[in-house]
Amino acid sequence: MISERKILVVEDSPVVLKVLNHLLSQNPMFVPVLCTCYDEAKRKLEEDDFFAAIVDLNLPDAENGEIVDLVLFKQIPCVVLTGNFDDDLRISLLDKGVLDYITKDSRYSFNHAIKVVERLVKNEGVKVLVAEDSVASSRFVKALLEQYRFNVLEVDNGQEALAKLEEDTSIRMLITDYNISLVNGYELVRMLRSNVRFQDLVIIGLSAEGDSALSAKFIKAGANDFLKKPFYHEEFHCRVVHSLEAQEMLETIRDLANTDPLTKLKNRRFFFEEGERLYRKANAEVSLAMLDLDHFKVVNDTYGHLIGDDLLALFGSDMQEAFPDMLVCRFGGEEFCLIAQVNGRELLDRLNVFLGHLRAKEYTGAKVSLTCSVGLCCESMGTFEELIKMADRYLYEAKREGRDRIISGL
Ligand SMILES: Nc1nc2c(ncn2[C@@H]2O[C@H](COP(=O)(O)OP(=O)(O)OP(=O)(O)O)[C@@H](O)[C@H]2O)c(=O)[nH]1
Numbered sequence: 001m002i003s004e005r006k007i008l009v010v011e012d013s014p015v016v017l018k019v020l021n022h023l024l025s026q027n028p029m030f031v032p033v034l035c036t037c038y039d040e041a042k043r044k045l046e047e048d049d050f051f052a053a054i055v056d057l058n059l060p061d062a063e064n065g066e067i068v069d070l071v072l073f074k075q076i077p078c079v080v081l082t083g084n085f086d087d088d089l090r091i092s093l094l095d096k097g098v099l100d101y102i103t104k105d106s107r108y109s110f111n112h113a114i115k116v117v118e119r120l121v122k123n124e125g126v127k128v129l130v131a132e133d134s135v136a137s138s139r140f141v142k143a144l145l146e147q148y149r150f151n152v153l154e155v156d157n158g159q160e161a162l163a164k165l166e167e168d169t170s171i172r173m174l175i176t177d178y179n180i181s182l183v184n185g186y187e188l189v190r191m192l193r194s195n196v197r198f199q200d201l202v203i204i205g206l207s208a209e210g211d212s213a214l215s216a217k218f219i220k221a222g223a224n225d226f227l228k229k230p231f232y233h234e235e236f237h238c239r240v241v242h243s244l245e246a247q248e249m250l251e252t253i254r255d256l257a258n259t260d261p262l263t264k265l266k267n268r269r270f271f272f273e274e275g276e277r278l279y280r281k282a283n284a285e286v287s288l289a290m291l292d293l294d295h296f297k298v299v300n301d302t303y304g305h306l307i308g309d310d311l312l313a314l315f316g317s318d319m320q321e322a323f324p325d326m327l328v329c330r331f332g333g334e335e336f337c338l339i340a341q342v343n344g345r346e347l348l349d350r351l352n353v354f355l356g357h358l359r360a361k362e363y364t365g366a367k368v369s370l371t372c373s374v375g376l377c378c379e380s381m382g383t384f385e386e387l388i389k390m391a392d393r394y395l396y397e398a399k400r401e402g403r404d405r406i407i408s409g410l
Pocket residue numbers: 262292293294295296297298300304305306307308309312332333334399403
């Protein structure tokens with residue numbers, strides 16, 4: 001279930017109010033609460049809790065930005081819309097602690113305001129570790145992050161940062177000062193980047209030092225970005241969000257490259273990479289099975305390719321459900337593969353149960369019955385490719401001996 005978030009919108013222009021209402025309503029998470037003046041907004045703020053606010057700086061009954069102070073006083077993240085813009089206004093708004101200020105000069109401005117609010121929702125799920133020696137500095141960075149609704153943890157030295165990151169795998173971002181004790185920020189980045197486990201961790205370095213080479217040093221060691229203190233929170237937020245979004249994009253691309261689009265299972269490419277790693281790590285007690293749907297050409301010819309596609313997707317999700325503890329992939333066409341660090345006998349039993357369920361099942365509205373043949377290999381000698389070849393040989397035998405069966409080396 002989607003949890004709803006009320007967004008207060010205060011704007012005296014009916015057109016702008018309509019546009020913002022329309023844009024916010026496109027996201028099922030948001031419930032826009034519309035007000036056209038300060039007094040109305042004040043009443044709503046007393047009645048309700050709000051996730052964020054988008055407010056016009058100049059309202060007919062509060063021409064000097066009083067709405068911004070009121071919203072910020074209630075500790076609600078605030079995006080400000082202004083008709084005009086100058087540097088003094090920018091500084092004064094940022095000093096107050098608004099999230100962003102947006103000039104109402106095009107429809108893209110309103111999209112930008114919505115994007116800022118949407119980012120807040122994503123940030124709630126992002127855990128950030130701040131490694132800072134100075135209490136004041138740590139508090140400052142924490143407050144900036146919390147203003148953007150990040151989930152913040154703090155440590156005051158490099159060793160503790162390492163321990164925390166090892167212990168809590170859900171930490172997505174590290175913001176580390178250079179001058180922290182036991183392991184300095186730069187060494188910390190080097191150590192983290194030498195471990196593949198931390199390859200997706202977003203790292204931002206901070207320093208008050210006058211050493212101009214420090215930023216390059218941090219980035220060469222693998223940090224995503226670097227900020228020299230003192231910095232304006234606008235720059236801090238831009239860099240944090242840019243690094244995070246770049247990382248999210250990378251993860252999406254990687255997911256797409258490793259996923260079969262039809263079944264949403266991992267693909268052959270991923271299976272070769274991850275399966276090989278698992279095989280090498282386990283050394284013994286690894287079992288690999290190749291499953292191939294029987295007479296699938298006939299299924300396609302009888303029911304058509306679209307139903308064939310549906311069947312492949314449904315079969316894939318049944319496999320994922322039956323073997324959630326294993327690496328399951330679509331190897332290609334109507335062939336699937338799984339590998340796990342389990343005893344061959346155990347996997348054989350589970351495969352037999354799976355084949356039994358398959359025999360009894362009817363898929364799609366067309367009530368299609370499927371069977372599959374399986375080659376199961378549990379030998380732990382040789383290379384990963386040899387393990388696959390062996391499973392493929394057993395699969396071939398299963399087909400030759402009449403299909404709908406498992407042949408294994410057991
Ligand atoms: N609908 C659909 N069909 C696919 C897809 N990939 C492979 N196939 C079909 O799977 C069938 C495989 O045919 P064959 O290799 O002759 O094997 P089979 O008919 O399953 O027979 P056996 O494996 O010997 O039991 C072909 O008709 C392919 O077109 C796909 O993504 N969607």
